[in-house]
Amino acid sequence: MRPRGACVAIVLFGxxxxxKRAFRLAELAPPPHGLWHSIRRKWATExxxxxVKDVAAAGGWRDTQTLLNSYQQVDAETVxxxxxxxxxxxxxx
Numbered sequence: 836m837r838p839r840g841a842c843v844a845i846v847l848f849g850x851x852x853x854x855k856r857a858f859r860l861a862e863l864a865p866p867p868h869g870l871w872h873s874i875r876r877k878w879a880t881e882x883x884x885x886x887v888k889d890v891a892a893a894g895g896w897r898d899t900q901t902l903l904n905s906y907q908q909v910d911a912e913t914v915x916x917x918x919x920x921x922x923x924x925x926x927x928x
């Protein structure tokens with residue numbers, strides 16, 4: 836009998852191997868920290884102008900707090916827009 840969670844560990848290990856292989860075949864260096872989280876962060880940050888609920892649904896997040904707290908990052912392009920154009924909202928939530 837397998838220990839509880841063994842199947843999940845096997846699937847995740849396979850995903851990690853596939854991830855590393857994809858970077859090797861593309862002759863790219865993998866991101867220094869994490870696996871797919873850096874890609875999800877970039878994806879979420881690029882969509883900051885859309886309604887948060889829509890971004891969360893499209894990205895597969897169960898709740899908007901996880902998206903806002905862990906994935907959407909401060910963006911060097913967005914901050915000056917907020918300062919220079921206070922009345923121009925991208926999209927309201």
